[in-house]
Amino acid sequence: MAPPPVDVRVTRDDDGIIRVADGGAGPDFTLAVLDVAGAVLTWPVLGDPGPPTAEIHDVGRAQQWLWAVYGERVAAAVHACATGEPAGTRVPVDPTTLAADAARLGLGHWAARWWPASHLDGIPALQPDVLGLELAALTHQCQQLFEGSRGALDDFADFGDQPDDCAAELIEDHRAALAPLIQWWRAASTDTAHQLERVLRLIDDAADGAGLDGPELRRLRSVLDRPGPAATAPLDPATLFARSDGYALAAGELLVSGGRLIARGSGTNDWRRYPPGLVDASETAVSWTARALGARRQFEVDVVAHSAAPATGAPLAAEVRVNDGPRKRVALARRDDMWTGRTDLDLPPGETRPRVELGVLLPGFDPGPGPETGAERDAIRALVRRRLAAAAQPVANDAPPHGSSSAPFLAEIAATTDEDY
Incomplete structure (x- = not known):
């Protein structure tokens, strides 16, 4: 009703x-x-x-x-x-x-930007190709929201004020996932198979309207025209979209650089200060250590990396403020599954309980520190865990329809079988 x-x-x-x-x-x-x-x-x-x-x-x-x-x-x-x-x-x-x-399309874009993937919190990342293709389908379904009709990719510049009218770009960016998505459709349970078929047919229609072509899209059209028998053996979608980044969270104590320990603590992990895919979203992902090295006082920063974080090329930084002094930027470098950085700080002689504010950011992207939003971040994590729990369960008779924003995305269903988390 x-x-x-x-x-x-x-x-x-x-x-x-x-x-x-x-x-x-x-x-x-x-x-x-x-x-x-x-x-x-x-x-x-x-x-x-x-x-x-x-x-x-x-x-x-x-x-x-x-x-x-x-x-x-x-x-x-x-x-x-x-x-x-x-x-x-x-x-x-x-x-x-x-x-x-x-509303569902908006939530999908939110998931692409703000999904709090975290090894520390046990929240799996969403496979970007799966989410991207479902967003392409939803964008095409909502084309009345966007003015005009889009043709070839060369015409995209005319729509620069509507960055979310991007069905063709999303199909181009994630077309490599079409083949495994078809495999999943052929082997999925009835309800998930219906969702997959709906997404695949919308992608086919969007690609046709935009003049896109290629072997992946031609195979998609052929399979949709003549689907053939479904696979007989169950299929784990996580094996179809497995990551190959070799990420493994380090176990045990973090490496230390020697010297006398003065103090240690945790910082603030404000998701607004860096793009997605760089930092583990946990509240405990940002930590610091102050050490005495002779007369020097060294401040060390450790930030747990996102599983998809690049090994090089991301000028991530930490912003440090001690005892209400000036804010200082510390460049971070990738080391295994961590972003790390060090700087010398002036501390009063005998200081053992410095008041430290620490946050991680990407210069040029960072809007600056805002009011503390830890409660809201906890609420987002709770929401995501509820969605993942629902995605892992068989579909009930009273489950929300696939068009509802509360229904799971295909990427959420696939994430529930990710054994890395």
């Missing part, structure tokens, strides 16, 4: 931006965000997503999808607000299929 309608508030600010909202915001990593024609849509990841918040900067372009996401009454209220009628009205939203599909 469809959920009852809810009201949203339609307002206009001094810059002419029209906002459709039903709730507050939160830290970046608690929001699913989608760039669409003339607007940005956001949903809270924690709790019931409900209708999205929209910040509309071009009402003319947004009118093509407003009615299909919010219903005709909200679309009319936005148009009236744009033409000068009093703002601040509350309007009921009519739940729609496109709204549910858009």
Whole structure:
């Protein structure tokens, strides 16, 4: 049964931006965000997503999808607000299929950016090719959100303000995973097989509309036209999408550099300060040690690397502040499964309990330290664990439909069989 309608508030600010909202915001990593024609849509990841918040900067372009996401009454209220009628009205939203599909697409982009993969916390990473192909399918399914029709890859530059209208790019980037995805479809249980077939057919349609070609796509079309008998033996998807990075978390105590131990502690692992795929998402991934080496006082930083982190080429850094002094940057280098760095610090003679603030960041990407968000990060981890637990269970009769944002993604289903975690 469809959920009852809810009201949203339609307002206009001094810059002419029209906002459709039903709730507050939160830290970046608690929001699913989608760039669409003339607007940005956001949903809270924690709790019931409900209708999205929209910040509309071009009402003319947004009118093509407003009615299909919010219903005709909200679309009319936005148009009236744009033409000068009093703002601040509350309007009921009519739940729609496109709204549910858009929420799932937004959550998929959130997972690609903020999924808290951690060996320390036992949260498996999502296989990027599997997630990327499902995002391509969802993008094609939600094409009404994006203005115009996209053709060959050479035309992509015309849509620079809509980075989430990217079905063709996603197919190109992850086409190598089409063959194992087909294998999984042929061997999967009934419900997962239906989800896989739906994704594969949407990919085929999107590729055809964008003029993409190649052996992987031709084989996909052939298999969809003549699927043939299903495989008889069960298949573990983790074996199809196995990583080959050779990552193994080091056991035991971290290596030390000698000298007299003064103090040690942990830092803050603020996910907003570096891109995905560099640092293990655990709260305990960032640690420091202060040592006395004769008259010198050396500060050592250790950060557990993400399983996909590059061995070289990522100028990751730590930001250190001791006893409310100035902040100091420390360059980090990859050593096995760790990012490490050292610097000399001035400490008062006899100091044994320095007050240390430590965070990890990528210069040029970093928005700067913000308010502490440890509780929200814990809530995200709890959400992810619930989703993985649901993905590992047989589908129940009352399970959410595949179009629901709460239904597991294929990458989540595959991650539940990853024995590395």
